Amino acid sequence: MDTLSENWITENHIDFEYKKYMLLAYLQHVAGSFTENKLYPPLSELMKHYRSLTALRDNKKLFHDSIPERMTSVDFKKFKIMYEKMIEDDNLMQEIENIILFSIPQFEKHLAEGKKIYDFIESKIKITTVGIMPLQLNEGYFFLSTTQSSDTRVYEYQVTLFENPDEKYRALCTQFICMYEKTLSNNYEFIKSDLVAQRKNLPNPATYSIEADLTLPLEETFLPLAKRTLMKFVSQQI
Structure with missing residues (x-):
């Protein structure tokens, strides 16, 4: 299973063993991606699911509000649609809580593994x-x-x-331009000057080289980490 939906716990059949099977199948896929040093999107998805689970565990109202509703009747006089929670049975609620309590340590384990790989790869990237x-x-x-x-x-x-009103934040937009073969004469300074000569929209561009000391999957790892590295570096200078 490649992905889990946002409401995977309360969707479809609510059964501990079934949800456990779903989760472990998904985490097996994540572990396989990590083995190949493919961090994204699995690492960000893990974090999103983990935050949702801990929020549900800590906030009973949020937990109750996440449960799907079904329409029971329509009051045409008041233009009001009546809904009821699809889950009111205490046993089912307990089943969902059991699923949450089982799932959180599983996500923590895989997040720790992903962070370990992330830190190792980050240490091999130089800007x-x-x-x-x-x-x-x-x-x-x-x-x-x-x-x-x-x-x-x-x-x-x-x-x-x-x-x-509450905060400021920066976003990094990127676009692939072209590929060069780096040689003794075709070094980074030459590539920069060639870009300036060919592309008049940036006559004096800020330019960075980001090198990795190991081979990495481009879209799943190298490019996302390179963007984070660049953003951190530039933010310190602005």
Whole structure:
């Protein structure tokens, strides 16, 4: 099983053994992805499910509100639709609580494993600036490469600031541009100057190289971690 739906506990047949089978099948898929160093989307999905479970465990009202409803009648005079909870049986409620209590340690175990892999891979990723840096670092390029390959993937990035009454946060938008073969003459400085000559929209771009000291799945691991690394690095400079 590749994924779990957001309401997997209360959907369909509510039975401890059935839900246990569903969960373990899903976690087996996650473990297989981690074995191949594929962190995303499994790691973010694990965190989302774990937060939902702990919130349900700690908040009985939220737990009750998550249970599906079914329409029982329609009052046309008051233009009101009547609903009732599909689960009111105490035994079923206890079954759901048992599922939650079983599931939380399982998610914690796999989250810990994912975090361990994440930390190891992060320690193998190095970011450096390329050439002279401009004052504005909100847009530019980053180069992705590994020590095992001469291929260099070029991405354009843009950091956007979002604000609401309570907080500010930044989002990183990226777009793949092209591929270069890195050689002694085709180094990062040359690639940057070639990009400036060909792409007039960024005459003086902030440019970074992000290198990994091991071979990684691109979409599932290297690119997501590279984006996080870049965002952290740029945020410290802005």
